[in-house]
Amino acid sequence: MTVKRKRFIAGAVCPHCQSKDTLALWSDNDVESFICVKCGYTQQQTDGTNAEKRPLPEHIIGIFHPE
Structure with a gap:
């Protein structure tokens, strides 16, 4: 049996x-x-991929491009 280390979440x-x-x-x-x-x-909670966390293109107002 494998024991997983638990961590406390400060302020949660x-x-x-x-x-x-x-x-x-x-x-x-x-x-x-x-x-x-x-x-x-x-x-x-299952760990999702980064693609699932990205907003939909129609929800993006604009993208900042510093010069």
């Missing part, structure tokens, strides 16, 4: 109990998970 607030500095984050097989050590709330 639990979406369930609203406690600050109680969220621990870890990654396992490209799936990020976190848990609130106070109330036990957990959430998982």
